[in-house]
Amino acid sequence: MSKNVSRSTFNNYFKISGLILLIAGIVLKYMSTLESFKGKTASWNINASIYDLPIFLAVIGIFLLLKGLMAKSEGEDIVFSGKNFGGFLTNNAILLAMFVLVVIICIKNPKFMQVKVALDILTQASPKLIMALGICFTLLIAGTDLSAGRMVGLAAVISASMLQTATYANRFFPDMPQVQVWLPIVLAIGACMLFGALNGFLVAKYDMHPFIATLATQVIIFGTCSLYFDMEPNSSQPIGGVRPDFKAIGQMKFLAEKSIKNFTMNWFADGKGFPGISILIPIAIIICVIIWFVLNKTVFGKNVYAIGGNREAAVVAGISVFKNIMGIFILASCLYGIAGVLEAARTAGANNDYGNGYELDAIAACVVGGVSLNGGVGRVRGIIMGVLIFAIIQYGLQFLHISPMWQQVIKGVIIAVAVAIDLTKYRRK
Amino acid sequence: MSEYLLEMRNITKTFPGVKALDNVQLNVRAGTVHALMGENGAGKSTLMKCLFGIYKPDGGEILLNGKPVNIRSARDAMDHGIAMIHQELHPIRFRSVMENVWLGRFPGHFGVVDHKAMYDKTKALFDDLELDVDPLAMAGEQSAAILQMMEIARAVSINAKIIIMDEPTSSLSDREVEHLFKIINRLRAQGVAMIYISHKMKEILEISDEVSIMRDGTYVGTWPAVGLTTEEIIKQMVGREMTNQFPPRVGKPSDEVVLKVEHLYSTDKHSFKDVSFELHKGEILGIGGLVGAQRTEFVEALFGLRGIESGTVDKDGKIYKAKSPRDAKSHGLALLTEERRATGIFGILPILENAVIANQKNYASLGILNDAKRERDAASSCKELNVKAPSLETLIQNLSGGNQQKVLIARWLLTNSDILILDEPTRGIDVGAKYEIYNIMLGQIAQNKSIIMISSEMPELMGMSDRIMVMCEGRVTGFLNKDQFSQEEIMRLATMFAGHKKTAA
Numbered sequence: 001m002s003k004n005v006s007r008s009t010f011n012n013y014f015k016i017s018g019l020i021l022l023i024a025g026i027v028l029k030y031m032s033t034l035e036s037f038k039g040k041t042a043s044w045n046i047n048a049s050i051y052d053l054p055i056f057l058a059v060i061g062i063f064l065l066l067k068g069l070m071a072k073s074e075g076e077d078i079v080f081s082g083k084n085f086g087g088f089l090t091n092n093a094i095l096l097a098m099f100v101l102v103v104i105i106c107i108k109n110p111k112f113m114q115v116k117v118a119l120d121i122l123t124q125a126s127p128k129l130i131m132a133l134g135i136c137f138t139l140l141i142a143g144t145d146l147s148a149g150r151m152v153g154l155a156a157v158i159s160a161s162m163l164q165t166a167t168y169a170n171r172f173f174p175d176m177p178q179v180q181v182w183l184p185i186v187l188a189i190g191a192c193m194l195f196g197a198l199n200g201f202l203v204a205k206y207d208m209h210p211f212i213a214t215l216a217t218q219v220i221i222f223g224t225c226s227l228y229f230d231m232e233p234n235s236s237q238p239i240g241g242v243r244p245d246f247k248a249i250g251q252m253k254f255l256a257e258k259s260i261k262n263f264t265m266n267w268f269a270d271g272k273g274f275p276g277i278s279i280l281i282p283i284a285i286i287i288c289v290i291i292w293f294v295l296n297k298t299v300f301g302k303n304v305y306a307i308g309g310n311r312e313a314a315v316v317a318g319i320s321v322f323k324n325i326m327g328i329f330i331l332a333s334c335l336y337g338i339a340g341v342l343e344a345a346r347t348a349g350a351n352n353d354y355g356n357g358y359e360l361d362a363i364a365a366c367v368v369g370g371v372s373l374n375g376g377v378g379r380v381r382g383i384i385m386g387v388l389i390f391a392i393i394q395y396g397l398q399f400l401h402i403s404p405m406w407q408q409v410i411k412g413v414i415i416a417v418a419v420a421i422d423l424t425k426y427r428r429k
Numbered sequence: 430m431s432e433y434l435l436e437m438r439n440i441t442k443t444f445p446g447v448k449a450l451d452n453v454q455l456n457v458r459a460g461t462v463h464a465l466m467g468e469n470g471a472g473k474s475t476l477m478k479c480l481f482g483i484y485k486p487d488g489g490e491i492l493l494n495g496k497p498v499n500i501r502s503a504r505d506a507m508d509h510g511i512a513m514i515h516q517e518l519h520p521i522r523f524r525s526v527m528e529n530v531w532l533g534r535f536p537g538h539f540g541v542v543d544h545k546a547m548y549d550k551t552k553a554l555f556d557d558l559e560l561d562v563d564p565l566a567m568a569g570e571q572s573a574a575i576l577q578m579m580e581i582a583r584a585v586s587i588n589a590k591i592i593i594m595d596e597p598t599s600s601l602s603d604r605e606v607e608h609l610f611k612i613i614n615r616l617r618a619q620g621v622a623m624i625y626i627s628h629k630m631k632e633i634l635e636i637s638d639e640v641s642i643m644r645d646g647t648y649v650g651t652w653p654a655v656g657l658t659t660e661e662i663i664k665q666m667v668g669r670e671m672t673n674q675f676p677p678r679v680g681k682p683s684d685e686v687v688l689k690v691e692h693l694y695s696t697d698k699h700s701f702k703d704v705s706f707e708l709h710k711g712e713i714l715g716i717g718g719l720v721g722a723q724r725t726e727f728v729e730a731l732f733g734l735r736g737i738e739s740g741t742v743d744k745d746g747k748i749y750k751a752k753s754p755r756d757a758k759s760h761g762l763a764l765l766t767e768e769r770r771a772t773g774i775f776g777i778l779p780i781l782e783n784a785v786i787a788n789q790k791n792y793a794s795l796g797i798l799n800d801a802k803r804e805r806d807a808a809s810s811c812k813e814l815n816v817k818a819p820s821l822e823t824l825i826q827n828l829s830g831g832n833q834q835k836v837l838i839a840r841w842l843l844t845n846s847d848i849l850i851l852d853e854p855t856r857g858i859d860v861g862a863k864y865e866i867y868n869i870m871l872g873q874i875a876q877n878k879s880i881i882m883i884s885s886e887m888p889e890l891m892g893m894s895d896r897i898m899v900m901c902e903g904r905v906t907g908f909l910n911k912d913q914f915s916q917e918e919i920m921r922l923a924t925m926f927a928g929h930k931k932t933a934a
Contacts, residue, residue: 299540302524306532309521316483316515317533318504377523 003080007071010078014068018061025058033266051113051269053106093421094368094414098389105396112399115268116275125391126284127339127346131362132369132383133291134335137328139366141308142375143210145329145359147199147218148336151192152355154225155340158188159246160239160350161228168241172234181245189337195221196333197326204325222352229352238351242344250345252279280342287335292380300327308375364411365390368418389414431495434459434622435591440479440489442472449475450486453648455641457591460620462613464633464654467643468666468859473626474516476643477593480624481513482506504533512589514580516596516626522569527551529568530583554586558612573600574720581609585616592616595626599856602719603920610636628857629886630659642666667861674860675892676868680875682712682895687879688848689743693727696736701727701903704740708848713870713880715894717887718923723903724883725767728850732764733757744848758787763841767852767883769830773837776826780818781807783825783836788843810839814869831862838869849873851882855889867893887916901925 005013028050089096105112131148138145161172162184195217202213230236256276264274295301303324306314315321339358344350369386371378393414397407435457442450450472457463465473478484480491482500490497493509500506506513520529527547528535536550537543551564560578568576577600584592598606613623613636627633633640633654640657642649642665649665688708695701701723708714716724729735731742733751742749744760751757754764766772775783784807785792792803807821814835818828825833834854841849851870855863870880870893884890890897897909899922906922 297541297544299535299537299542302528302532302535302542305524306521306528309523310519313519313521313529314532316481316503316513318502318507319533320504376521 004077005080006077007075008073011068011071011073014064014071016068018064018066018068021057021061022065023061025054025056025061027054028057029054032269049110051110052115053113055115055268056113056118090421090424094389094418095385098392101393101396105400108400112396114270116270117395117399119275119277119281121388121391121395122281123278124395125387126278126280127342128358128361128365128391129284129384129387130287130335130339130342131358132365132387133287133380134332134339135359135362136291136366136371136378136380136383137304137332138210138214139363139371139373140304140375140378141210141311141325141328142373143203144214144363144373145199145210145332146214147195147221148214148332148359148362149355149357150218150221150225151195151333151336152340152343152358153350153352154195154221155188155192155337156344156350156354157225157229157239157352158191159184159341160242160344161234162187163243163246164239164241165243170234170237170241172231172239174233178243181243181249185249185341188341189334192333192337192340193330196330196336199333200326200329203329204322226352236352238349240349242348246345247348248279248345250280250342251348253277254279254282280346283338283342287338288380288384291335294331295380300324304328305376308377310376361390364415367422368415370422389418431492433457433492434494435480436492436495437476437480438490438492440476440486440491442475442479442484442486449646450479451646452489453643453646455624455648456651457622457624458639459590459622460617461638462617462623462625462636464625464627464637464640465643466626466628466633466640466662466666467649468861471643471666471859472646473643474595475646477513477595477624477626480506481511481593507534507587507589510588510590511593512584512587512591513593514577514584514595514597516599520568520571520576520579522567524568525565526562526568526571526579527564529579530554530564530586532583534587550586554582558582558585559608572721574602574605577601578605578609581612585612589621591622591624593624593626596628596857597625598627598629598632600720602721606632628859630662633662634659644668663860666859674864674888676864676871678871678895680711682709682874682879683877685710687745690731691741691743693730693740693742694738695723695726695730695903696738697726699903700735701730701900704900704905706898706905706908708879708881710879711874711877712895713874713882713893715890715897716881716883716900717885717890717897717919718900720885721902722900722923724900725852726903727900728764728852728881728883731757732762732850734764758844758846761845761847762850763787763844763846763848764850765834765837765841765852765854767856769833769837769857774825774833777824779822780811780816780825780828780836781821784811784821784839785843787840806843807839810842811836814839814842815865829859829862831858831865834858834862834866835869838866842873847878849878849880851880853883853885855884855886863889887919890919891916899923 032050032054102112111117131152135145135148162176162179163181164171166178199210199214199217202208202216203210226236253276255274261273265271267274295304303314303319306317306319307321307324311321340355343354365386366378366383367373367386368389369378369382369384371383390411393410394407397410433456435455437453437455440450440453441448453472453476455463455465455476465476467473475484479486480500482502482505485501491500492498498509500509500511521532530551531547535542536546548564555562555564558578558581560582562571562575562579568579571579577597581597584594597609601609616623625633625637634657637654639651640654640662641651642662644666686707687710690707691705693701693704704727706714716728718724726735730737731751733753733756737750742751749760751760751762757764770776775786781804785803788806789798792799792806804821811818811821816832816835816839818832825836828836838849854870855866858866870882874880882893884893891914895911897914897919898905899907899909899919901923904926906925909918909922
């Protein structure tokens with residue numbers, strides 16, 4: 001049972017299904033504005049049962065349409081068969097499972113289908129994505145980085161401690177002048193990079209396993225950060241009173257002006273207009289693009305894959321393993337530093353326990369996204385998927401009021417199942 | 430200008446406990462193929478690694494064009510125009526072929542890789558070398574032969590003046606070897622010097638201009654290849670006359686069938702199909718064929734390592750179905766794998782552990798091992814097989830290839846298996862040790878055991894087998910009895926379907 005379909009026909013499938021979804025979205029949206037569909041009671045209100053579903057349908061429709069239009073029309077035929085279908089299921093198992101989960105959540109609680117919710121999820125995912133992109137470099141060389149979370153805490157504490165308002169009572173540095181906002185940020189990220197260099201040095205110079213090297217650094221960083229945090233007059237008090245210009249780096253929203261809200265009043269089901277895009281989302285997107293470029297278009301990126309894929313071959317090809325490993329850990333720690341600064345800005349404060357355990361979440365997201373712990377395999381696209389999957393699941397489960405304990409269980413199961421399925425792709429014989 | 434392009438003088442290198450190189454010299458002229466020969470452990474690879482900057486020699490000097498140079502890393506070596514095709518070097522599997530070729534010197538500007546240029550250069554290089562390989566294909570999906578040709582292309586692309594080839598033909602079929610020789614001849618005409626390491630006498634005599642021989646870390650001498658004979662080379666390599674390459678075979682296999690395989694098909698469509706044969710008690714059945722004939726895949730399936738779709742295996746009159754090597758072992762089968770380092774030895778464990786690992790169960794009561802018994806057994810079988818090592822506690826990785834192989838055979842003798850499957854039993858083993866392995870094989874069949882031997886070396890296949898089964902592209906294409914053995918006939922059977930397939934090179 002198999003059927004051959006040419007590329008152009010295959011692309012047409014995308015175009016057609018995209019068009020259908022787009023039209024369905026428009027029709028549903030139109031229907032929802034008709035008075036006759038707005039029943040007298042709440043249970044009859046069409047908006048209360050589909051919320052922003054039309055918008056999502058239209059967006060997915062446009063995406064599929066573009067995919068159909070942009071794809072190359074030449075190339076080998078696509079074969080539809082039981083075997084290929086099985087392969088498709090294995091390759092996209094996580095995506096499909098997530099889709100099913102989202103559908104279930106939407107049925108149980110239609111409020112989930114809101115643009116506001118989607119933007120919230122993206123906002124929450126952004127700092128985690130930055131972390132994951134950093135840690136993926138260390139995973140690509142078959143290493144790991146246990147110090148990532150503590151670096152977040154370090155960057156958060158350093159940046160917040162120097163960016164408090166002049167009038168705040170419990171200032172970390174009571175006599176510190178109001179410096180330019182970028183200066184403490186650079187200092188915070190720089191401190192992280194220093195520890196990143198220590199990681200890299202231990203791994204590259206002494207051939208230490210990254211697990212051990214970064215474990216040592218993790219403990220050192222936490223100790224250092226706590227000593228700093230415990231200095232007089234702060235004495236381990238949570239840092240607050242953060243300057244508004246610093247807060248803006250984590251909390252600012254684009255397209256959230258009153259005029260836009262008024263203009264888009266009726267576009268969304270909740271009738272409150274466009275909720276605005278958090279600044280964290282574009283920051284994460286820019287970093288994604290940069291990291292994608294580094295991994296795929298630069299010599300450094302290729303060397304990372306080479307060292308991870310076969311270190312010995314890289315050495316005899318004349319690649320300096322020392323320089324590249326240093327580069328990997330320093331670049332990774334720079335990203336953790338950025339995540340830490342954003343975390344401090346977003347929460348308008350910091351303490352020494354910030355970021356604790358973040359590295360494990362980031363590693364989990366990477367492996368679910370197809371990064372191999374054996375090194376040499378992993379793509380930015382997969383990492384984005386991995387981070388989004390965790391963000392959606394976490395948000396969704398909270399939405400359904402599932403207890404945090406169960407959330408942990410489910411998260412763990414997802415990691416195990418996702419990686420098990422992923423590994424079947426590489427298994428031979 | 431010096432007479433020689435490369436001069437290595439009085440190179441000395443000591444590893445903990447071993448003097449690997451002792452005042453070794455090597456002089457290579459431009460535009461020649463210089464064969465470097467010696468038994469395994471003679472120091473050829475070590476000498477080449479010194480030249481390529483992977484090892485730092487303790488003493489001696491290296492001169493290029495008469496000028497002394499200091500080579501501290503692989504990068505340095507390449508900058509000096511030296512390229513190396515490594516033995517047993519695996520590619521970066523999940524990256525493309527072209528990335529593997531240009532690794533370490535990607536074309537581009539300011540650290541940004543120019544993919545188009547890289548593709549074009551690879552394409553031009555492959556076209557030039559008449560290699561039909563897609564530069565974008567994943568390296569891990571290529572056959573061993575293609576990967577070896579890829580390594581060769583890589584060395585050519587460096588525009589090296591000196592190319593070191595360490596066993597470049599180990600996974601090439603005869604046709605691909607011919608192709609490689611064409612490339613070598615062209616490079617020679619361009620004035621490139623090539624240092625060619627191989628154990629295959631025929632190749633050496635065919636391709637090289639000069640032959641240097643090493644023995645036990647010392648330099649023996651250099652001779653022009655013209656007029657040199659296999660016997661002479663072997664004599665210089667082992668330091669003694671080798672009148673016979675194979676020990677005499679006494680006795681004949683009995684008519685009793687111990688293993689009967691009928692219509693065996695692999696679960697993998699591209700692997701072996703419809704394999705049937707009988708193995709007699711006290712027989713050595715050789716399996717001949719080219720790379721890709723699925724011989725290894727077949728014996729691995731017999732041993733429970735790969736799936737069997739259909740067909741039956743009959744052992745001593747009983748149907749036997751191996752689902753795992755455990756099953757196979759309990760039925761008296763033993764497999765000596767092709768890749769000794771990857772799937773044979775436990776490098777960091779001592780000889781003792783390596784010898785008894787397949788038989789632990791018999792040394793344990795309630796899960797507690799009887800050390801005295803283990804040592805006694807290991808010692809006696811190692812002695813029987815003449816394993817040369819200071820003690821049973823010596824790490825197996827410190828032994829020569831031949832002695833490692835003997836320990837592995839000892840491992841299977843301890844399990845009392847009566848069918849030994851040997852996959853390339855003498856690959857990468859020096860001449861002297863080969864002879865010992867052959868003796869061990871004959872000793873085993875004299876004890877009424879049976880042997881299935883895969884070998885890619887024609888003389889070995891014909892010299893040791895009682896019968897040869899030839900495979901081509903997964904099918905059995907014929908059986909030859911001892912009186913029918915001839916190189917031409919084996920080749921004819923081994924290439925029966927080759928016309929249908931596009932060759933790798």
